[in-house]
Amino acid sequence: MNRADIKELYFITPIDNMASIFKHGLLSHNKIKASRLSHKSVAHGDVQKRREDKVIPGGKRKLHDYVNLYFNPRNSMMYSRKNLHEELCVLAVHVNILTHQGIIIADGNASSNYTRFFETLEGIKSLDKDSVFIENWWDQDYVEMCRKRSAACAEALVPDQLSPTNIIGIYVSGEEAHVKVKSIIASIHVDMPIIINSKMFFKEA
Numbered sequence: 001m002n003r004a005d006i007k008e009l010y011f012i013t014p015i016d017n018m019a020s021i022f023k024h025g026l027l028s029h030n031k032i033k034a035s036r037l038s039h040k041s042v043a044h045g046d047v048q049k050r051r052e053d054k055v056i057p058g059g060k061r062k063l064h065d066y067v068n069l070y071f072n073p074r075n076s077m078m079y080s081r082k083n084l085h086e087e088l089c090v091l092a093v094h095v096n097i098l099t100h101q102g103i104i105i106a107d108g109n110a111s112s113n114y115t116r117f118f119e120t121l122e123g124i125k126s127l128d129k130d131s132v133f134i135e136n137w138w139d140q141d142y143v144e145m146c147r148k149r150s151a152a153c154a155e156a157l158v159p160d161q162l163s164p165t166n167i168i169g170i171y172v173s174g175e176e177a178h179v180k181v182k183s184i185i186a187s188i189h190v191d192m193p194i195i196i197n198s199k200m201f202f203k204e205a
Helices: 015-024 029-035 045-053 076-080 082-087 095-099 120-126 142-151 175-187
Strands: 008-014 066-070 088-094 104-106 117-119 155-159 167-172 194-196
Touching (some): 008 015
């Protein structure tokens, strides 16, 4: 993959977290705990446990010390929560964050034992564009299907936190979520484009 192939990065979150995010920024799991901030999570408990225990290879920091941004939000994590689409939004993050110090690129789901981790430039080159942006990872070969599913969850890992000034847009699944998000950002005086993209949320037409 080339740098030009990456238009935005994405953070999946419950809509109810938005006011806090625009006040405090995007925080790593450990940063949220240390700050004692109330927030909702859409993560699976077993996945969170794996992420909690995982240390980034070659470093000393745990995976939960990073904010995880996806290259493709239409991934297996989103698919597993598709029935909650009216409660979720996807925050679009400016691609320039990839120039920040300490960014780590995971070429698949960062909790997987088979995922590799790289510094930014090397990591981007290691990503296969077609695999990351795949829309359907079904395959009769189970091992190949797992590989595709993980690749679609490739992540850019940002240490500790990310300023809300890096957020450039908000994606929602439909009109109901649009109304809710519009009300929240108006109440906190944030001017931000809200884009309806039902396909991103696996919402049936």
